[in-house]
Amino acid sequence: MTSTKTEYIACLIVIGNEILSGRTRDANLQYLAGRLNGWGVQLREARVIPDIEQTIVDTVNHCRQAFDYVFTTGGIGPTHDDITAASVAKAFGVGLVKDPKSFALMAARYETPEEFNESRRKMCFIPEGAVPVENSVSVAPGFQIDNVFVLAGVPSIMRAMVDTLQNRLVGGAPVKSRSIGCHLPEGAVAGGLADIQGRWPDIDIGSYPFYREGKFGTSLVLRGTDEAALDATCSAVEAMVIRLGGVPMPEED
Amino acid sequence: MTSTKTEYIACLIVIGNEILSGRTRDANLQYLAGRLNGWGVQLREARVIPDIEQTIVDTVNHCRQAFDYVFTTGGIGPTHDDITAASVAKAFGVGLVKDPKSFALMAARYETPEEFNESRRKMCFIPEGAVPVENSVSVAPGFQIDNVFVLAGVPSIMRAMVDTLQNRLVGGAPVKSRSIGCHLPEGAVAGGLADIQGRWPDIDIGSYPFYREGKFGTSLVLRGTDEAALDATCSAVEAMVIRLGGVPMPEED
Structure with missing residues (x-):
């Protein structure tokens, strides 16, 4: 099977009252976002929503139609406010079933029934048909x-989960970027930058003001999948900065 | 005119490819979120969207129906990727008009026509019927x-803008919070916490694991508008922590 699809887009749903408060x-x-860039998948939207079942169900059901991939973070712990697994199961119209491997691992870790209590057991239940992300x-x-x-909210655990996913995602060409700083204000580079954007419409050109080491300036960030077009755009931006009396400074992407 | 409305909800739309990349x-x-809490308005959702006109138009038009207040950040500078004002005007079906006061201020700051160029002039145009936020x-x-x-994306400017808005927003009772830390794992407090949540359904109880100074623990955060209910819930949580062998530690909210 071949596919002509070249763009893969994703949405992140951040679930948690603690972010919104x-x-x-x-x-x-x-x-x-950084991991997905490298895998040729573009994070196209993110939503932060509260721990409310209907909101989670509606948001997951909307986003899984609208995007190639949906990631959720948060709400898979043992407490009463951890309702993500149950809500995602409801979104898919399935029940929760015990994941035997997680259950065995956790049963080994917590020796007494008091320790391996109902709240902790809850964490081994995933929607019917789901595959665990260890x-x-x-x-x-x-x-x-x-x-x-569906990923954890605690950053160290979330990152370890994301790092296992590369083989489960089909992506396009990785997005590369170049960043050029200069001590010119945005208002001075805006006209020339718009011209450059017009010449290379497939390169996404962003302009971000900064204040560093006592000096104002602008970072010009170029993003795209075509290295040759990136290089050409980069040269044009550097030439513009010099023409306006600035000094182009390569920055970390 | 009196109103029985007690809950005021807001949505933040973060506009910018640089966040999603x-x-x-x-x-x-x-x-x-912190400012709104104090003014009795709850941030109920946030969305991060790219610099794409149709996405901004659709998102603004959805959110302004669904929430009492909508805030946007980003995309109001002078460069080609700053399309928020034009997109919001389009969402409301109106044109952009010059704000005379901003125009005069900016004209005084930039002396030559070369300095006060088209890109900078763009920043003085706001949708017809809009009121400036200085x-x-x-x-x-x-x-x-x-x-x-519609607010700036640069944090120092965004904050200065938000700080002017208190008198433009009608809110309900401010949300207060209490936070109690303990060196017990989430899995140990989960059962007791669910019971407490059941007894005080109007208090939002959150549980967040932490790792600080070499020790694991859990922060229990209580939020609500009723001080007496908050105090009662707080006492119940402290008693539970002691019952489980922990030491309740008051934390900054």
């Missing part, structure tokens, strides 16, 4: 059901 | 149109 600052979007940090699994990947 | 980590959600950091304004507040 401002208590906790999300740390997972950035990590996932990780090197915790015995409790995430899971994949169809194109939806 | 992982280049930049959003810093605005947390600030907005700030103490930059002469370029954000704006409010109906229940949509």
Whole structure:
């Protein structure tokens, strides 16, 4: 089977009242985005939603139709506010079933029935038809059901889970980027930059003001899958910076 | 006119390819959420979307119906990728008009026509019927149109804009919170916590594992508008922690 599909897009659903209340600052979007870039999948949208079952069901059902891949983070722990697995099962219209491997691992870790209590047992239940997503940090699994990947919210566990997924994702060409800094204000480069964007429409050109070491400036970031087009755009941006009296400085992407 | 409405909900739309590519980590959600908490408005959802006109139009039009207030950040600078003002105007079916005050301020700052170029002039145009949102950091304004507040993406400017908005927002009772830490794992407190949540359904109880100073533990966060109920729930949580052999530690909310 061959496919002419070249663009693969993903959505991240961050589940957790603690993000929306401002208590906790999300740390997972950035990590996932970077990994997906390397695998040729573009993170096209992210949503932060509360621990409300109907909201999770509706959001998952909308996003799994609209995107090639959906990732969720948060809500798979043992407490009453961890309702992601049950909500995703409901979104797919299936029940929760015990994952025997996780159950055995956890049963070995917690010796007494008091320790291996109902709350901890809950973490071994995944939707019918789902495949566990294991990780090197915790015995409790995430899971994949169809194109939806349900991951932990704790960043160290989330990252370990993401790192196992490369072989489960089909992507396109990896997105490469170049970044050029200069001590010119955005308002000075805007006109020339628009011209360059017009000449290379397949390169995504972003402009971001910065204040570093006591100086204002602008970072010009070029992103795309075609290395030759990236190089040509990069040269044009550097020439523009020099023409405007600035000094182009290569930056980390 | 009186209103029986007690809950006011908001959505944040973060606009910017640089967030979705992982280049930049959003810093605005947390600030907005904290301010809104104090004004009795709950941030109920956030969406991160790319610099694509139709996506901005559709997202703004969906969210302004679904939430009392919508805030956007990003995309109001001078460059070609700054398309938020034009997209929001399109969402409302209106044109862009010059804001005379911003135009005069900016004209005074940039003396020559070369400096006060087309790209910078663009920043003084806001949708017809919108009211500018000024700030103490930059002469370029954000704006409010109906229940949509369009703010800068640069955190220092975004914060200065948010700080001017208190008098434009009607809110309910401010949400208060209490946080109790303990060196017990989530799996140990889960059962007792679910019982407490059942007794005080109007208090939102969250449980978050932590690793600090070489020790694992759990933060139990209680949120609600009723101080007496918060105090009662807090006492119940502290008693549970002691019953399980832990030491309840008050934490910063």
